[in-house]
Amino acid sequence: MFLSIDALSAGYGAAPVLEGVSFAVERGEIVSLIGPSGSGKSTVLRCLVGLVRPSAGRVAIDGVAVDYASRAAVRGVRDRLAIVFQQYNLFQNMTALDNVTVAPLTVKRWPRAEVMEEGRRLLAAVGLGDKLGAYPDQLSGGQQQRVAIARALALRPEILLLDEVTSALDPELVTEVLDTIRGLAARGMTMLVVSHEMAFVREVSSRVLFMDQGRVIEAGTPAEIFDAPRTERAREFVTKILRH
Amino acid sequence: MLATLSAEAPRFFTYWNLVFLATALGNTLVMVAVGCGLGVVAGLGLAVLRAKRIVRFAPLRWAAILIVEVFRRIPVLVLLMFVFFTFQLLGLNVRALFVGALAILLRSASLFAENFRAGLESVHPNQWDAAEVMNLGPLATLRRTVLPQAWPVILPPLTIGLVGMVKATSLASQISVLELTFAARQLNQRGFSALIAFGTILVLYFLLSFAIARLGAFAERRLVPKHRRA
Numbered sequence: 001m002f003l004s005i006d007a008l009s010a011g012y013g014a015a016p017v018l019e020g021v022s023f024a025v026e027r028g029e030i031v032s033l034i035g036p037s038g039s040g041k042s043t044v045l046r047c048l049v050g051l052v053r054p055s056a057g058r059v060a061i062d063g064v065a066v067d068y069a070s071r072a073a074v075r076g077v078r079d080r081l082a083i084v085f086q087q088y089n090l091f092q093n094m095t096a097l098d099n100v101t102v103a104p105l106t107v108k109r110w111p112r113a114e115v116m117e118e119g120r121r122l123l124a125a126v127g128l129g130d131k132l133g134a135y136p137d138q139l140s141g142g143q144q145q146r147v148a149i150a151r152a153l154a155l156r157p158e159i160l161l162l163d164e165v166t167s168a169l170d171p172e173l174v175t176e177v178l179d180t181i182r183g184l185a186a187r188g189m190t191m192l193v194v195s196h197e198m199a200f201v202r203e204v205s206s207r208v209l210f211m212d213q214g215r216v217i218e219a220g221t222p223a224e225i226f227d228a229p230r231t232e233r234a235r236e237f238v239t240k241i242l243r244h
Numbered sequence: 245m246l247a248t249l250s251a252e253a254p255r256f257f258t259y260w261n262l263v264f265l266a267t268a269l270g271n272t273l274v275m276v277a278v279g280c281g282l283g284v285v286a287g288l289g290l291a292v293l294r295a296k297r298i299v300r301f302a303p304l305r306w307a308a309i310l311i312v313e314v315f316r317r318i319p320v321l322v323l324l325m326f327v328f329f330t331f332q333l334l335g336l337n338v339r340a341l342f343v344g345a346l347a348i349l350l351r352s353a354s355l356f357a358e359n360f361r362a363g364l365e366s367v368h369p370n371q372w373d374a375a376e377v378m379n380l381g382p383l384a385t386l387r388r389t390v391l392p393q394a395w396p397v398i399l400p401p402l403t404i405g406l407v408g409m410v411k412a413t414s415l416a417s418q419i420s421v422l423e424l425t426f427a428a429r430q431l432n433q434r435g436f437s438a439l440i441a442f443g444t445i446l447v448l449y450f451l452l453s454f455a456i457a458r459l460g461a462f463a464e465r466r467l468v469p470k471h472r473r474a
Contacts, residue, residue, distance in 0.1 A: 049377045078379050089374035093392040093469065102388065103378035135469075155378060 283352020
């Protein structure tokens with residue numbers, strides 16, 4: 001078991017956002033979280049990287065429980081997980097290449113020549129080899145999101161968390177980002193994906209979890225969840241989403 | 245008016261008067277450099293201390309907020325008197341110039357802290373999130389991405405504030421610091437016309453403020469990337 005999440009709860013203030021969420025991700029697996037807005041999907045990811053402190057529950061990586069109250073432990077987790085945000089969150093004052101190389105250079109302190117080389121290679125791999133010196137506001141949303149993916153990969157994470165990475169994009173830009181993720185999937189990258197792109201989820205996921213109101217309502221293979229949902233709530237969601 | 249001025253000028257611009265004015269200008273410059281210069285640094289420090297993403301220890305943030313809110317609300321003249329009499333009560337014999345510089349520093353720091361705070365808060369929180377999940381520390385995040393993005397918001401009002409504080413150093417004349425305004429009043433009392441005495445320091449204040457405004461514009465050119473300038 002690579003990543004296991006057990007009875008995870010979290011809340012902003014008094015309102016609970018997650019209530020006892022449990023699931024696991026094996027190496028090489030792609031697990032997708034689907035469900036209506038506000039169901040807590042993004043909060044799961046934000047808990048995992050330590051941006052939201054869990055109020056209860058247990059997260060373990062390779063069987064070792066993570067203590068989110070300890071800064072050192074959280075830093076350790078962030079060395080192994082990388083997250084890509086819905087709004088890309090690129091550093092606006094840095095070029096594409098600087099965005100990709102800043103953490104490997106200043107946090108990891110990897111050799112400069114190697115990092116720059118890797119940065120160029122990663123940007124070329126997401127189709128932005130000619131945009132190394134471009135600033136975020138000179139790039140389209142899709143291009144920015146691909147830089148963000150390259151930036152996350154530059155830290156050589158063991159698992160990539162994707163938080164609605166296409167939700168802020170114009171429809172015609174969605175494909176280029178999804179193609180990038182398909183490429184990663186084909187290379188066996190472990191991923192935990194929050195997405196509203198149902199066709200994509202169905203295509204790449206090993207397993208799909210349907211969440212509602214802070215709980216995992218149903219889990220199964222894409223076929224199980226999309227073709228034969230067992231719960232009424234999941235059936236309702238899937239029919240609504242797939243109708244258009 | 246020009247005729248009066250040119251008639252009086254040779255009598256006014258004597259060696260000793262120039263030395264007197266230069267001393268006064270020197271003291272004004274000391275208050276500007278120490279008071280305003282350190283005020284910028286201390287202002288940044290205070291803004292950083294009250295930033296939630298940097299300082300997790302709440303009492304430290306509250307202390308910074310208290311300092312900013314108190315000193316920002318006291319008129320400079322009252323602050324000068326306050327610092328002056330505090331030293332007197334403590335029985336410490338310090339130079340008036342030191343008192344002047346310290347009061348200007350307290351005021352500048354609390355004033356500029358708000359410019360810095362506005363700048364830091366203008367940067368989207370998602371920049372902090374992105375840095376945090378990559379294990380970039382709070383100060384590295386500040387230096388590498390937040391501050392560079394905040395300069396366009398910080399610098400224009402900071403320059404205005406600096407010029408304002410340069411002019412506020414004239415109030416130190418009230419605690420008998422020999423600075424420009426004090427010097428002009430002395431020269432006026434010694435029989436020189438107010439026109440030439442205050443006219444001279446007016447020009448000097450203008451040049452000083454102008455130099456600071458140019459410095460601000462220079463900082464903007466250096467710190468704000470071309471494609472992000474307004």
